[in-house]
Amino acid sequence: MKFRLKRRRLGQLMFVSTVAATTSNFVEKSVAQTPVKKTTPMLKSSIPETMKVTLKVNGTAHSLQIEPRVTLLDALREYIGLTGSKKGCDHGQCGACTVLVDGRRVNSCLTFAIMHTDAAITTIEGLEQGNNLHPMQAAFVARDAFQCGYCTPGQICSAVGLVKEGHAKSDADIRELMSGNICRCGAYPNIVAAVRDVLEGKKDAAV
Amino acid sequence: MQPFNYKKAGQAENAVALVAPDAEASYLAGGTSLIDLMKLNVQMPKELVDINPLPLSKIEMQGNSLRIGAMARNSDVAYDAIIQQRYPVLSEALLSGASPQLRNMATVGGNLLQRTRCYYFRDTSMPCNKRVPGSGCAAIEGYNRIHAILGGSDRCIATHPSDMAVAMVALDAVVQTRSPNGERSIPLVDFHLLPGETPERETVLQHGELIVAVDLPASNFAKRSHYLKVRDRASYAFAMASVAAALDIQNGIIRSARIALGGVGTKPWRAYDAEKALLNKPANQAAFQAAANAAVAGAKPQKYNAFKVELTRRTIVKALATVGGMA
Numbered sequence: 199m200k201f202r203l204k205r206r207r208l209g210q211l212m213f214v215s216t217v218a219a220t221t222s223n224f225v226e227k228s229v230a231q232t233p234v235k236k237t238t239p240m241l242k243s244s245i246p247e248t249m250k251v252t253l254k255v256n257g258t259a260h261s262l263q264i265e266p267r268v269t270l271l272d273a274l275r276e277y278i279g280l281t282g283s284k285k286g287c288d289h290g291q292c293g294a295c296t297v298l299v300d301g302r303r304v305n306s307c308l309t310f311a312i313m314h315t316d317a318a319i320t321t322i323e324g325l326e327q328g329n330n331l332h333p334m335q336a337a338f339v340a341r342d343a344f345q346c347g348y349c350t351p352g353q354i355c356s357a358v359g360l361v362k363e364g365h366a367k368s369d370a371d372i373r374e375l376m377s378g379n380i381c382r383c384g385a386y387p388n389i390v391a392a393v394r395d396v397l398e399g400k401k402d403a404a405v
Numbered sequence: 406m407q408p409f410n411y412k413k414a415g416q417a418e419n420a421v422a423l424v425a426p427d428a429e430a431s432y433l434a435g436g437t438s439l440i441d442l443m444k445l446n447v448q449m450p451k452e453l454v455d456i457n458p459l460p461l462s463k464i465e466m467q468g469n470s471l472r473i474g475a476m477a478r479n480s481d482v483a484y485d486a487i488i489q490q491r492y493p494v495l496s497e498a499l500l501s502g503a504s505p506q507l508r509n510m511a512t513v514g515g516n517l518l519q520r521t522r523c524y525y526f527r528d529t530s531m532p533c534n535k536r537v538p539g540s541g542c543a544a545i546e547g548y549n550r551i552h553a554i555l556g557g558s559d560r561c562i563a564t565h566p567s568d569m570a571v572a573m574v575a576l577d578a579v580v581q582t583r584s585p586n587g588e589r590s591i592p593l594v595d596f597h598l599l600p601g602e603t604p605e606r607e608t609v610l611q612h613g614e615l616i617v618a619v620d621l622p623a624s625n626f627a628k629r630s631h632y633l634k635v636r637d638r639a640s641y642a643f644a645m646a647s648v649a650a651a652l653d654i655q656n657g658i659i660r661s662a663r664i665a666l667g668g669v670g671t672k673p674w675r676a677y678d679a680e681k682a683l684l685n686k687p688a689n690q691a692a693f694q695a696a697a698n699a700a701v702a703g704a705k706p707q708k709y710n711a712f713k714v715e716l717t718r719r720t721i722v723k724a725l726a727t728v729g730g731m732a
């Protein structure tokens with residue numbers, strides 16, 4: 199009797215764990231397809247799951263209920279729905295996630311959203327001026343400075359930061375100071391041309 | 406990434422009081438080293454104390470020294486007018502590191518404490534004495550092209566990846582810290598530890614000891630200084646070999662010299678023997694070559710990084726020639 203009970207419990211346990219494995223597989227698949235609203239906790243502990251974090255993005259305040267471990271990039275993309283900033287490497291190695299924090303370009307994948315409650319954040323979606331493209335956006339269009347476009351929002355935010363910093367005096371400087379943005383399509387020559395146009399104050403240069 | 410508690414500290418004493426008593430607590434500065442490694446589960450602090458609000462980002466003269474606050478961003482230090490003029494090697498080293506975005510985030514304190522880029526350290530499925538003491542070193546028998554030729558032990562051969570620290574070691578920098586035991590000054594050459602038997606211990610800092618500033622003393626060689634970094638691509642890559650060089654030359658004779666190496670040592674590497682080889686010698690190619698030979702005399706290359714010995718020599722000679730030719 200005792201023995202059978204044990205066996206039955208074991209069977210139940212196995213059943214439960216199979217369901218759990220299937221569910222977690224399913225959760226991971228659905229994460230890949232649709233925006234996630236909540237990350238799955240990995241450790242049971244006294245650590246509070248979420249906190250209220252207010253971010254000012256492109257002039258609008260967004261109140262989010264998120265965990266401290268949510269990066270600024272994930273907050274923008276998954277919680278606010280601004281998917282212009284891209285996730286390339288998630289480790290500071292590609293620049294696709296570049297946004298402006300108080301006017302300075304940073305990698306949004308290597309910083310937590312909760313660190314920026316006092317900052318003004320600008321993403322690619324916030325660059326346009328009224329109904330006009332930002333001059334850097336216009337220059338990228340005019341110079342055909344992209345192919346697939348995946349790196350482009352990061353390139354443009356980075357280039358806006360570069361112009362503001364004011365250290366680029368030559369094409370060699372532009373290349374060096376844009377080196378934090380990798381382009382797998384190799385649109386580099388046209389990117390340099392677009393940034394140069396803006397530095398030289400040309401409007402819609404190639405048009 | 407594992408979850409954690411998050412707090413902001415507005416004053417240094419509060420930050421220290423929050424981190425020092427808790428072995429699982431950690432400071433969070435620019436986040437570019439720590440968050441990267443938290444995503445890989447290589448570092449898993451349970452409490453993060455955000456020190457970005459601390460009023461420690463000034464760069465200012467203190468008597469004859471230049472004091473750089475621990476929270477000064479790498480980009481702001483690199484473009485600071487006094488540093489560009491009086492300590493060009495430091496500005497050049499910073500601008501050769503990482504990317505403009507990362508430099509806008511990275512702080513002076515965090516840069517000194519960034520962890521190695523050894524790929525086995527970053528991969529929790531591999532043995533690594535630095536990450537899990539006693540588990541072994543995957544690099545010694547493995548692919549060790551990026552590893553150290555100077556200062557390694559049979560436990561660890563990982564390089565310290567910082568460029569900034571190499572320039573600072575050449576400039577006789579002094580680290581200022583604060584802990585529950587009070588304040589102390591640590592010369593940067595004594596700050597990082599050789600791996601020896603305990604590669605998991607990387608610096609002399611106690612847990613919770615906060616870096617508040619780095620001081621650069623006045624010197625007669627800093628103005629004539631240069632950083633030369635050689636890497637696998639033109640930019641945005643760690644050093645295969647790098648050299649911080651500074652010379653005081655009077656009437657063609659070298660009166661004082663500083664040489665420090667990056668990308669080849671287990672800590673920011675001060676090349677004392679190379680400096681000795683230059684002292685009171687005419688500033689010429691023969692002296693530079695002798696210094697380069699002295700710098701790598703004790704080198705222990707691994708299977709895949711023997712090229713670093715000659716690369717280091719040539720990088721030293723070229724850096725010294727550049728400095729020697731400066732007006």
Ligand SMILES: Cc1cc2nc3c(=O)[nH]c(=O)nc-3n(C[C@H](O)[C@H](O)[C@H](O)COP(=O)(O)OP(=O)(O)OC[C@H]3O[C@@H](n4cnc5c(N)ncnc54)[C@H](O)[C@@H]3O)c2cc1C
Nearest residue numbers: 290434435436437438439502503512514515516567568616
């Ligand atoms: C893709 C990439 C490329 C890079 N390339 C280079 C390169 O070429 N050359 C180079 O030198 N570096 C390079 N870096 C490293 C970068 O310079 C460091 O990550 C950065 O300097 C760390 O500073 P941080 O403020 O972001 O530190 P954090 O990540 O915030 O902190 C790092 C560590 O220091 C501790 N800490 C921070 N501040 C203090 C303090 N004041 N007192 C006590 N403890 C403190 C933290 O607790 C943590 O353990 C690169 C990084 C990336 C991601």
Ligand code: SF4
Nearest residue numbers: 523533534542561562
């Ligand atoms: S070299 Fe050091 S960091 Fe790399 S695997 Fe060996 S012990 Fe770990």
Ligand code: FES
Nearest residue numbers: 286287288293307
């Ligand atoms: S996604 Fe942030 S740098 Fe690649």
Ligand code: FES
Nearest residue numbers: 345347381382383
């Ligand atoms: S345009 Fe395709 S990655 Fe840059």
